[in-house]
Amino acid sequence: MPEISSKGRQMPASPIRKLTPFADQAKRDGKKVYHLNIGQPDIETPQGMLDAIKNIDFKVWAYTPSEGTLAYRTKLTEYYNKLGYDINPAQILVTVGGSEAITIAMQACVNEGDEIIIPEPFYANYNGFACMSNVVVKPILSVIENGFALPLISEFEKLISPKTKAIIICNPNNPTGYLYSKQELEALRELCLKYNLFLFSDEAYREFCYDGKEFISPMHLEGLDQHVIVLDTVSKRYSACGARLGCLITKNKDVIAAGLKFAQARLSPGMVEQIAATAAVDTPDSYFEEVNKEYTIRRNTLVERLNKIEGVFCPNPGGAFYVVAKFPIDNADKFCQWMLEEFEYENSTVMMAPATGFYSTTGAGTNEVRLAYVLNKEDLEAAMTCLEEALKVYPGRV
Structure with missing residues (x-):
């Protein structure tokens, strides 16, 4: 056999x-x-998403552009620019779920056998995505005693080698729920600039911050435009896990160009999902x-x-x-x-x-x-x- x-x-x-x-x-x-x-x-799920699906009137269920429809990417810029990301549609790559955004980021930015540092515990499928991409995960331990706060930057530096290409954070974190502070993100900013690393920011739970605490993205930090790759999804924000629609966002033109080639290889994200998600951006506060x-x-x-x-x-x-x-x-x-x-x-x-x-x-x-x-x-x-x-x-x- x-x-x-x-x-x-x-x-x-x-x-x-x-x-x-x-x-x-x-x-x-x-x-x-x-x-x-x-x-x-x-x-x-927001009613606007469901209504958009019910009101579909196309005659041909066609391919969409590999990078996502211009209508959806344009609408997405409204959402992200309200958050202060200052992006345009060309800096968004629509993906089949947040999972594909992560795998495309790994494949576009990290060579086979190179390393990504991830604070652990981390979203379990990062291990699977790394295996698919022939990337080596270098875990850095956070501990329950301090609520799984970001490990000391000195501990990150112990792991950095010539093979280190990126750091991944999930903020707020899955599985711990920890919300990284501005000070912690500023420390990561300095680290990425010092060692010329990508910073992958998985922001699937951006909307879920409690007790008046503020969500801070690496996109809000100065000097990181060429380093930050935001990974996002409609799954949690709109309680639409079955839509399988996400996106990759970066101001790094080379990453977008490389990511698009991987997106072209899988053809296109779904048309119906993008129609629904376009309507979702208008979900009231x-x-x-x-x-x-x-x-x-x-x-x-x-x-x-x-x-x-x-x-x-x-x-x-x-x-x-x-x-x-x-x-x-x-x-x-x-x-x-x-x-x-x-x-x-x-x-x-x-x-x-x-x-x-x-x-x-x-x-x-x-x-x-x-x-x-x-x-x-x-x-x-x-x-x-x-x-x-x-x-x-x-x-x-x-």
């Missing part, structure tokens, strides 16, 4: 989705499963204000309940809709699977993502779990009661 490729063997499985078969079996067994494992919001209030309630509910459980520690995140919590357990992978396979409380259980999958360093995060607060307050309360009861009887409790 022919063998699969070495890359096929090396490609990591998603830690977010790998427990799905166990959850499916739990449901077949009649259990209610509270899904805190994946960032799929239950917030309704009131929509985001209500969403922010709802997520603040959910965050407070989850963090307060977690920290009341004996042996659990959970920092209070400044953004996104995730937390990483430390549990009194021997192994997060075993615990999360045990919850689905062997535990139930009042005929229910909780699905979570082991934090081990968000680290690149072997052995890191073994007693940590990521939880997404994408359920309503009532369901979160029930899920936390279930989790508290589970931790009382888990055989691997430490």
